[in-house]
Every structure is written in structure tokens, then in C-alpha cells.
Amino acid sequence: MTETDKASAAAQPSGASLSYRPPRSQWWDVWDQFKTHKGALIGLTIFVLILAAIVIGPMLWTIEPTYVDLRARNKGFSMAHPFGTDQLGRDILARMMAGGKVSISVGMTAMALSILLGTTIGVLAGYFKHLEGPLMRMTDLFLALPLLPLLLLMVTLFRDPLSKSFGPEGGIFLLIVSAIGATSWMQTARIVRGEVLGLKEREFVLAARSIGTPSRRMITRHILPNVLSPIMVSATLGIASAIITESALSFLGLGFPPDFPTWGRLLFDAVDQMQLYPSRVILPGVAISLTVLSVNYIGDGLRDALDPRIRGR
């Protein structure tokens, strides 16, 4: 390489980098913006740690959460039982991990259901004019329902028949997930409908329509990718509210059965003995709060990162 080549190569970036940047996907920009939100980054770290503890933890800490050891009841913190044992001598660390698995999977599944419902209804209402009236009236009707009392009702009334047909664990899981999903899709539907109404008037939709794109492909190729960011944000926040709802149901004694721990259920069981063993209340409560807090911070960061008006500033 000659001297002049080197010089030009060195000179090039200063002039050219302004006009040319290697192509990169939009998601790298989103990640760059997300990284600047300190709270979101900490939230993501904590959430990943909690997930890891729940998924990998039981492989390392192999005591069964249901194993009853009557000789080691009500033990404090020790090497054998880092979080102590409960009134039946069950290891609390193992129960916390098992409970977290249920709580978080309820949160994720219920969120997925609610996003699916909300997006479908929102897109249909926004895209097809004749469906808008009935679908949005239905949304308004759902918004006017007293949700917590109805959830309580649904869970109490259908707990026994569903446990009979799907087994005690599967039945309750199905019931709680579908109950939470069916009562939390309305906000997503409203947001998505608003976005779709705006998108429909844009030129690229007109262009796509003028080359004869059928409605089905129009929605999947052009509409859905463009409403992805609000959906992602409300999905994140949906996990948080689903976890809170599930633990509230468990706390009221209307969630999962006692031998099937979730964080809410552990808290509920510990309330009776909180004077003697406050740590048993604090541990699941802190777990719920930390998870929800971190998920909320992730949602906050995502909202900023996915907003192109803020991004790159």
C-alpha cells in the first residue's frame, strides 16, 4: 500500500462517514437507544437474573418443593436451607423457584392471549369499516365491566369443573390464564385500532392497494409490522399486570391450590404466621415486586427506544 492510499483511506472516514454508514437493521438502533435508559437496563438485568434463577435454579437446587421434612420445621436461614423451611419443613428456596415458574408463566401466557385478542380485534376494527362499530362497542362494554369481581367470580365458579377435566394444576392454570387474558385485551385493542386507522391513510398502503394486494396480505405485510412497537410495549406492561392479577387472586385464596405454589399463594399462606416468621411474607412479596418493577422499567425503556421521534436524539 502506498503512502497516498493510506492518506486517502485516513482522510476518507472524516468526509464519508457523515454521508455513509454501513447498513444495519432497525433493531440495532432500538437497542442503542434502549441502552441509554439506565433504569431499563437494570430492569432487564434483574429480569434475566430472575428468569435464570427460575429456569436453571431447580437444576442446581434439587430439593423437591413439595418434599415434607417434619424434623426440620420452621428452620431459619442456614446452609442446608438458605431461605429456611416452612411449617411442614418444606424448603422455601425450592418453593420460591417453583412458585416463580408458575407466576411468570401465568404472566407470559396471559399476556400472549391478551395481546393476541387485542391485536386481532384492534386490527379488524381499524381495517374493516363495517366491523368497527360492533367491535368497538364490545370493547367499551368490556371496559365497563367490574373486572376484579368478575375474575373472582369466574375463578370460584369454574375451578372445580375445570380441575376435574384437566387435572388440578392444568385446570386452574388454564382458567386463570384465560380469565386474565379475556379481561385485559381492551387497552391493546384501542391502541392498535388507533394506529391502524392512521396507517390506512398513508401512501404506502395506497400503493400496495393499487397493485392489488388482498386484505389478508395487506394486514400481515404492511399493517402488522407497523403497529409492532405499541404492541411490544403493551405486551411488556401486560406481563406485569398479569403477574399482579394472578398473585392478587392467589392472595384472596382464589388462585392455585395450596400444594401448587405461586408467589401470591406463598404470600397468602405466610400471612397467618407473619408475626413469627416475617421473612416468609417478605420473600415472595419482594419477588413479585422486583419482577413487576423490572418489567415496568423494561416497558418504559422500550417505549422510548421504539419511538422514532425520540430515537437518535
Next chain:
Amino acid sequence: MFTFTLRRLLIAIPTLLIISLVIFLLLEAAPGDPLGEVPLTVPPEVKAKMREALGLNSAWYVRYLLWLKQFFWVEPVHLWDALFGTSYGEGMQRVISFQSRQPVMQIIAERLPQTLIVVGLAYVVGVLIALPIGIISAYRQYSWFDNIGTFISMIGFSVPTFFTGVVLIIVFAVKLHWFPSVYDTTLQVTDWASFKAQIRQMVMPVTVLALYNAAQISRFMRASMLDNLGQDYVRTARAKGLTEKVVVLIHVLRNSLIPVVTVIALGVPTIFGGAIITEQVFKVNGLGQQLILSIHANDMPMVMTLTFIFAILIVLFNLVADLLYGILDPRIRYD
């Protein structure tokens, strides 16, 4: 404005009817038996008589229409009687609780004050905390006050009320013995000492609910203030030499309160939902606790009526929020 109000009121009627039907059918579809608690030794013919006495033999639509009549006609007539000492309602069948054989409305009237005092006070306190916090964090955006405020309100709506309640009980009732952990509803406020006892037992439930409400409302207040602080009229107000206090507390505050007031109105029904949990934590015998008890006991008339009252509150306050928005903001015209 008048036609809008009228139209919204007319829409509210079918909405409420559909909601009541949904709740009724949900209860109907349930396999729970209100006689499930009756001992097995009771002979079947007696059980059949009991079912008949509870009105369970007729078809569901007959019972639904009967309930509608009782709720919308008989109960208001009884309320009228109770208020003015008349006796138009004599001999009319009221909504009767399966569990206690008392008229449902009587139980609700007994329990309503506890819920209203605790929940209502918590909401007022929450709003009073939230507004100044929202104003200051918007005015000093990204200052340490704003950062701490953001963090605390994030915690406020991430930490579930049943956990904050239990933690407060452990710290202030079990360890420090400052406040009683159980709400004593038999307490009569007669003198200074009982008044102090009443305040002491209300501190913790009110704090829990107020923190939760304040977290959400302060966020709205901050966002709304930020929207307005960047507007042109603020610059104009400063340019003509108004003091900073007048600009912020009169011009900006009044404009940014418009959306916040509607949010506050919309939040009123949800606090009754939140009260269900808080009442359970502190053993306040209010409406929320009654709902849980009735659900466990399969007391269908009670559950139906309570849930429907919650629904009425939601529809009513939605309407109030819309109307307030129209009244407060001259840019919004509904006609």
C-alpha cells in the same frame, strides 16, 4: 352539551342491562349450589322445599327479570320509604341474601360507610399528595426530585397493595406497636380518645391505598404539566412579565388539570376494586370483604347486586369524566 348528556345516558341503559345479563348468566352457568352448605342429613324433600323458597325452580329468564324488577323498582321504593317514612313498599319482595336472609341492600348500607371512609379518604389523600409532586417534577424535569419521584411512583404501582399492606403491618403493628393491625368496626366515635383510636386504625389502610393512587395520578399530572409548559402561551405569559408563580400555578396548572381531573374521575370506580384487596388485608368489613364472603358462600343475589353496583359506578364515572372534559375544556364541543 345537553343532547350529548342525554345521548350518553340513553346509551348507558342498554350497556348496564347487557352487563347485568352477563353477570347473571355467568352466575347461572356456574355449577355452584347455594344449598351446598346444607348438611347431608337434611332429607331431599326438605331440600326441594328450600330450593323453592329461594326461588331456584323457575327458569333463568324469569329470575333475571324478577331481579331487574327488584333492583330497579322495589329497592328504590324501599329507599324512599326509609328516607321519608312512607310505606309504599310494603309487601314487595326485596332482594334477599341467601346467606343471611337479610335484604341485600340493608347489608350494603351497613357496610358502605366503612368502605367509603377508608377508600374515599385514601383517594382524597392520594390526589392531594400526587398533584404537588406532579407539578414539581414537571417544573424541575430530570432534577433529583423528579428522578426520586419517578422511582417512587414506579414502585408505587409495581408493588401490589397486598404486599405493602402486609409490610406496613409487620413494621408498624407487629414490631413498633404504633397502629393496630386489624380495623375495628365496632368502634364508636364518641369522644376524643375514641376519635384518636379511629384515626390510628385508619392510618395504615389509607396509606396503602393513597400511595397506590398517588403513584398513578402524579405521573399523569407530570405528563400533562410537561405538555403545557412548552406551549406558546406560556412564553407569552412570561414575556409580558408575569411572575413565575403566576405563570406556573395559574396559567399552566389550570390548563394541565383538565385531563388530570378526568383521570381522577375515571379512577373512582377502580379504587373500589382495589379496596377489595386492602379490606381483606386489614380486615375492614366493607363492601369488598362482603363480596369475597358471598362468593365463597355461593350467595348469588348478594354477588349479583354488589358486582352490578360496581358496574354502575364504572359507567357513571365514565360519563362524569366525559362531561367534565367537555365543561372544563372549551376546545371540546360534543355537539
